[in-house]
Amino acid sequence: MYRINKRALSVLVLVAIAILGMLFYIGRFLIFGGEWATSRLNPTVQSRGMITDRNGVVLAGVTDGRRTFAEDANVRRATLHAVGDREGNIGTGALRVYAPNMAGYNFLTGLYSRAGTGNTVALSIDSNLNVEAMRALDGRKGTVIVSNYQTGEVLCMVSSPTFDPIHPPHIDTLDDEEGVFLNRAIQAAYTPGSIFKIVTAAAAIETFEDVFWRTFVCTGAIHLGEDTVTCPSVHGEIDIVRGMRVSCNIVFCELALDLGADILSDYTARYDLSGRTRVGGIQTMIGNFDKAEPYTADLAWSGIGQYDNLVNPATMLRFVSAIANDGNAVELQLRKKSTLFSFLSNRSSRLMSAELARDLGDLIEIQNSDNFPGLQIHAKTGTAQVGGDRLPHAWYVGYITNPGHPLAFVVIVENSGTGSSIAAPIANRVLQAAIR
Amino acid sequence: MFDWIRELFNNTSDTAAGFDGDILSYVTLVIRFILPVLAIIIVVRCIRSLLSEKGEGEIWGQLHLLNGNIIDLNYWENTLGRSGASDAFLEYPTISKNHAALNRDDKGDWYIYDVASKAGVLVNGTKVEGKDGFLVKSGDKIDLGGLIMTFVAADMTDEYEQAISRTPPGQIFKQALTLVYITLFQILLCFQLNIASQEASTTILVFCFLILIILMWICYFATRAMNRVAFEIESIGFFLTTIGLSIVASGSPNEITRQIMFIVFGLILFYGIGWVLRDLNRTKMIRRPVVLIGPLLLAITLIFGQETLGAIRWISIAGMQFQPGEFVKIAIIFAGAVTLERMFVRRNLIGFVAIMAICMGLLAGMTDFGTAMIFFVTFLVIAFLRSGDVATVILSVAGAGFAGLVALASRPHIAQRFATWGNAWETAFNGGRQQASAMSAAASGGLFGVGAGEGWLKGGRGFPRVFAADSDIVFAMLSEELGLIVALTAIVAILVLAIYSVQAAKFARSTFYVIAACAAATVLVFQMMLNVLGSMDILPFTGVTFPFISKGGTSLISCWGMLAFFKAIDTRAAASFAVKIPKRPEFSGGGAIIYRRYDDDNTRVDPVLENKGIGNRE
Structure with missing residues (x-):
């Protein structure tokens, strides 16, 4: 009997394994419970909680246990990617990202609420601004994203093409190329083109003390071995200030050749442009910067954002926000900042020195432009060549310093034409609406 | 027949619209918190009742060695041998590690088995063979490789006294x-x-x-x-x-x-x-x-x-x-x-x-x-x-x-x-x-x-x-x-x-x-x-x-x-319906077992071999 009593202890091994398994489960329950409970598999979550814009306009509500959207079809289409759809195909939509908040989940009481309704999440976006941006895009593919560079709140975020969430497209009839479920502001990365000249300038200003006194000669082309790097115009003798204003390729190609791939790569990474950032807690698409060989055309191209470079629009927005905000980048937010806790500042990090931010701001300041009435604007165009016979991507990125309107913006229109002819007017239209 | 519970709340709704749902939701809200508390109380009470009470061993028989040592048999099934894991530990060179097994059946009859001994097992001089076991009675002399001992079985009086002296659970x-x-x-x-x-x-x-x-x-x-009681x-x-x-x-x-x-x-x-x-x-x-x-x-x-x-x-x-x-x-x-x-x-x-x-x-x-x-x-x-x-x-x-x-x-x-x-x-x-x-x-x-x-x-x-x-x-x-x-x-x-x-x-x-x-x-x-x-x-x-x-x-x-x-493993006193309790003996002939009793100073009172009860069992 004594023997068997000792052997009986082996049952305790099983008990110990069971307890370990349960502890592991409890740990996972505490960490992932909110995610699990509010997953789309839970049919009750679909009918909980409301989403409004910053002015209280209902963007997603519940009627008779079914998810409903804004009353105005234009608002529905313009806020689709920020809000999300019923089916959950838009992965970065607030309906999915803020499902735990809307459902009212906490690990103590789970999803239970006495009234069973859930919470309201107020987004930082302004639905009117979104509608204006969507109108300005006019059916062309692309994205417009506007944020407050002091608080990090995103005021406008549209992605085109879009659809009306109460009449979703049938999955089978979708063209994969369209990427209609993609929020281009967060989930895409594009060739930057000339907007990358800001990064090259930043590297040059901090690397070469004499950069503002240097002069370059633009003959419309530089020959590097068998390759040629071209500039659309012949600018003659030119410095960095004018070079930025007229977007001379030769100035920045020369600077890139002098800086070398390592420094350029370092600065790209320093501003997270080759990495990723977060928008309201959602990770953006990762960017890219390939280091080219020294003294090659590839290196020269990379200085004007035309080599194998890719940047995400939201990451770019954060970069120009930092220039506007004395070098501090505030994390981009998708939820309206509570007035009650406004003294709590959002998490910010210093991307560059205040001095560099001022220099870069001066470089991209638009002076005496009739195209932006009433706007004190600092911005850079980009016309990103994408190869083949496709039209280039049109970029316009920058910020305004109008009192009471600390706004940064990024506009990109795919395969449409030049930044100045296509993207800049869109930015103007949206910003005019924003300061009205 | 029991729908009045719902009716109760439904009727109030006629007097004050919306009132019923509210009261009901508060009642169920409170019950949601009471149920886990009750569950914890129930399980904790069962755990403490099952695990906190120290078990008291039973004695079903004894082996009296010639040198005066007494070995208690605490189970119905006991191993005898030189191995430290034996229930009756006999450290003598002639005894095998697992020498014998001594088992009691439901009727109170004891059988000895030669498990894996070299020297064999003798009961009153008869060699034990085969796998069916050999009946041993209280007072029999058991010879394990030359080590001779007297076997004493608990009789009905012993068992009854033992049963009533143990503390029941609960x-x-x-x-x-x-x-x-x-x-x-x-x-x-x-x-x-x-x-x-x-x-x-x-x-x-x-x-x-x-x-x-x-x-x-x-x-x-x-x-x-x-x-x-259990x-x-x-x-x-x-x-x-x-x-x-x-x-x-x-x-x-x-x-x-x-x-x-x-x-x-x-x-x-x-x-x-x-x-x-x-x-x-x-x-x-x-x-x-x-x-x-x-x-x-x-x-x-x-x-x-x-x-x-x-x-x-x-x-x-x-x-x-x-x-x-x-x-x-x-x-x-x-x-x-x-x-x-x-x-x-x-x-x-x-x-x-x-x-x-x-x-x-x-x-x-x-x-x-x-x-x-x-x-x-x-x-x-x-x-x-x-x-x-x-x-x-x-x-x-x-x-x-x-x-x-x-x-x-x-x-x-x-x-x-x-x-x-x-x-x-x-x-x-x-x-x-x-x-x-x-x-x-x-x-x-x-x-x-x-x-x-x-x-x-x-x-x-x-x-x-x-x-x-x-x-x-x-x-x-x-x-x-x-x-x-x-x-x-x-x-x-x-x-x-x-x-x-x-x-x-x-x-x-x-x-x-x-x-x-x-x-x-x-x-x-x-x-x-x-x-x-x-x-x-x-x-x-x-x-x-x-x-x-x-x-x-x-x-x-x-x-x-x-x-x-x-x-069936719950041997606490008067605990489990699946474990028999000894009946009060009709003829009290005194116990066969000398329990190791302790006096008030907690020193052991040495047992005196006084085999009185043999033959009481029918």
Whole structure:
């Protein structure tokens, strides 16, 4: 009997394994419970909680246990990617990202609420601004994203093409190329083109003390071995200030050749442009910067954002926000900042020195432009060549310093034409609406 | 008849619109928090009552050595030998490590067995041979390799005195109070279900809960009527059964009356097996037929069974579905448990291994992977208990691992379950949907649950039902409706049975009971583990039931049957109905045993050999 009593202890091994398994489960329950409970598999979550814009306009509500959207079809289409759809195909939509908040989940009481309704999440976006941006895009593919560079709140975020969430497209009839479920502001990365000249300038200003006194000669082309790097115009003798204003390729190609791939790569990474950032807690698409060989055309191209470079629009927005905000980048937010806790500042990090931010701001300041009435604007165009016979991507990125309107913006229109002819007017239209 | 509960609240709505829903929601809100508290109280009371009381050993006989040393025989089955692990430790060079076994049967007759001795065993000069054992009487001289001792058996007076001098359980934790808590738990749960019910009438629901409460109290008073006081094991059974009834009432309200019927059958099996185990001879007698029924049941299932989801588990008789595999678990426990003298017979495992091999083969034919896993782990535990041989166990694991690989490769539905293991969320819209839904529902409940009958996993209210919500993934439904706390108390309740079986093994009378209880504990704990961790994507999903809680009649009945094995190791004074109490002797001839008594200064009073009681027993 004594023997068997000792052997009986082996049952305790099983008990110990069971307890370990349960502890592991409890740990996972505490960490992932909110995610699990509010997953789309839970049919009750679909009918909980409301989403409004910053002015209280209902963007997603519940009627008779079914998810409903804004009353105005234009608002529905313009806020689709920020809000999300019923089916959950838009992965970065607030309906999915803020499902735990809307459902009212906490690990103590789970999803239970006495009234069973859930919470309201107020987004930082302004639905009117979104509608204006969507109108300005006019059916062309692309994205417009506007944020407050002091608080990090995103005021406008549209992605085109879009659809009306109460009449979703049938999955089978979708063209994969369209990427209609993609929020281009967060989930895409594009060739930057000339907007990358800001990064090259930043590297040059901090690397070469004499950069503002240097002069370059633009003959419309530089020959590097068998390759040629071209500039659309012949600018003659030119410095960095004018070079930025007229977007001379030769100035920045020369600077890139002098800086070398390592420094350029370092600065790209320093501003997270080759990495990723977060928008309201959602990770953006990762960017890219390939280091080219020294003294090659590839290196020269990379200085004007035309080599194998890719940047995400939201990451770019954060970069120009930092220039506007004395070098501090505030994390981009998708939820309206509570007035009650406004003294709590959002998490910010210093991307560059205040001095560099001022220099870069001066470089991209638009002076005496009739195209932006009433706007004190600092911005850079980009016309990103994408190869083949496709039209280039049109970029316009920058910020305004109008009192009471600390706004940064990024506009990109795919395969449409030049930044100045296509993207800049869109930015103007949206910003005019924003300061009205 | 019981719809007045709902009516009560509905009527108030006529007087003040909206008022009813409000009051009701506050009442159910409060009950949601009371239920976990009650569950904790119930389980903690059972744990403390079972585990906190120190067991008192029994003395059934003594060996008086010539040098005056007295060795107590604390069990009905004792090993004699030079090994330190012997029950009667005899450190003499002529004695073998495992020399002999000295066993008592139900009638009080003692038999000695020569287990593996070199020098042999003599009783009053007669050599002991064969495996049937040699009858020894009180006062007989036993000669083990030249070491001579006098055997003294406890007589009826001794046994009676011993029985009345021991402390019965339930002194600190009144069993009736635990039952009052369980009754309260049942009433509140019934109330919650009543409010949540979508059915036209809830009379049957209330009626079924009432029957369960009455059944529980009948069992309690019957136990008291048998002069037994322990009711912890039954309390755990009724607590878990109550949760199971709530799951059925919520998930399949039409089947609740059937569930009550299964509970009655379960109780009949529980008391039936308990009655069998009361008598070791009776137990040994029915062992063989029960063991043979096991493979037979599986074979019948394999031939006549219905295939569902790739596994053949069910047979259908008169419109009712049965899962014979559940009963085979009990057969296996009987097959695995043996009395001490057989444990030392060489190759004693062969018969058992053969039975297990047949069962495993049949289960492979049925592709019932979950049950096969449970059988295999139970086999490992029994094999280790009987042989103490780690090598055997390791070899078995290796063999089974190989067999498992072959099974995986050949059965697509098993392979697929392994493929989704750990990836439930990545495959949430394909293979992992059931588990991902289960995890989602389990998390929805938080610690306190959304309320009995209010979950979405079971379907209803316009939501689709997730497959096997109230059986294979019942842990999710339980967590969702009653919350993680109640779910954990249910798990702890099962684990307590295992811990208790290890602790009580110290004072059990026969190895048969110890092996049986440990095997039953293994089945219950492992099955619970597969259900919980499988549905939560921590182990591969095998689709087995949670003991007592999953819907499924055969499973519930067999769980109650297995509970009887825990009653058979409970040797606390006047505790278990499955353990006999010695009767008051008619002729008091004084005790044969000289108990080692201690005087007031706690110094031992030396025993005087005074054999007075021989011949009293008829």
